[in-house]
Amino acid sequence: MTPANAPDISVARSHSAKRLSIIDAAARVFCREGFAGANIDLIAAEAGVSRQTIYNHHGDKENLLVAVVREVTERINAEVFDTLATFPDKPVDLEADLTAFAVRLNQNCLCNRDGKFLRKLLQTEGERYPELFAGWREHGPAKTWAALAARFARLAHAGWLDIDDPDVAARQFLALVNADLQMAMIFGDNLSEEQLHTAAANAVRTFLRAFGRARAIAG
Template sequence: MPDKGASTPFQGGIAGAGIASLGINSFDTPGCGPRGQARCRALLDAAAALFVEKGFALTSLSDILRQAGGSRTTLYEHFGDKEGLFRAVMERHCDRVLEEMSATRAAGPAAMAEGLEENLYRVGLHIAGTLTMPETTAILRILVSEGGRIPDIARAFFQVGPEKTIGWLADCFREWSEAGRLRIDDPEGAAHAFIGMVVGDLLTKRLILPDEPVSMEELERYVRQSVRLFLAGTRP
């Protein structure tokens, strides 16, 4: 992950943020009424931190309750079991990540076309920073190890995270191609390729060597070069 204290250009950034500073406490928790929001957030915060620290299999409900407080009754009522709690952690994290891109998404492709390289760099840095942060890599490790047993949760991850990002990028590439700013025949394929380029082997490194951080300097250099290569192959 990028060094602590560093930030991406997106609204203060999330690359390098620890669990406590992700800002996910501000999101409402599905299934919790107003009076139960604080308890639900505490459970999700504890679960997220423990999944990062210990992984899914080694994290018990007792561990989560010991750290968060509250009762098993509350946990079962709102999340069902540990798998339900993991799903809620995953969905909240994906919502948080997509919210970070809201300002850029709201601007729309036409506004982003001005200063195209810099805007794509910002998008790429956000994506790469997000995918190499501790909570994301913890979620991905859990999905790899448990995905065969919980396929509905694995599919949900793609629906609430990667598929939305790819769809938005594809819309941008399509509009820029129609305006003559880029030369792209397959916008969705280009979106997949762009994400693959800006992430590259950084994600593989984080998944295999979780204790070896990726510095912000390395991340910025990698993304900048990837964006330039992408544009070199897609500009008219």
């Protein structure tokens, strides 16, 4: 890297840091105040930038919320696919291995800061402003379902599961994994390791009763 290039890199890093600061500040304000109660001045103050900077980056409040949802969805997807890389494709004890995987899925993707942000935004604003969450619908859960379905299909092919439709199995697995945590998450509780493990164990046990073959259940 030559000295002549250094200013350009510094400017790019500064621009990226400012953009992320605005996104994170906007997510906090939207969650705290709701979309109707939030305004650009509040977000600018939270981000430590001028209101004009936000207008220059995003144009208006609607575009800013879309940008927040897109950024948070991308970050969650990155965590999801990192966690999917640990899926037990060649299980030793399918119930134990799937339970450990379910715990990681909840820890990394549902109970982390981005998961909490997105869940709160969807709960408070999704029904009123569905068009602002179109990107999440297209690029969020659908990608997770498809990737998880492919992994369940491989387990079925290897004789561990009895599945007619891997897509249905994937959606039901995720629903079961989240089921025992829903009430606590609605109220913003901090979940303990024990709660996460118990929820995962209950989910996997129920899932295998529906989809497990004899050797998976016995194992």
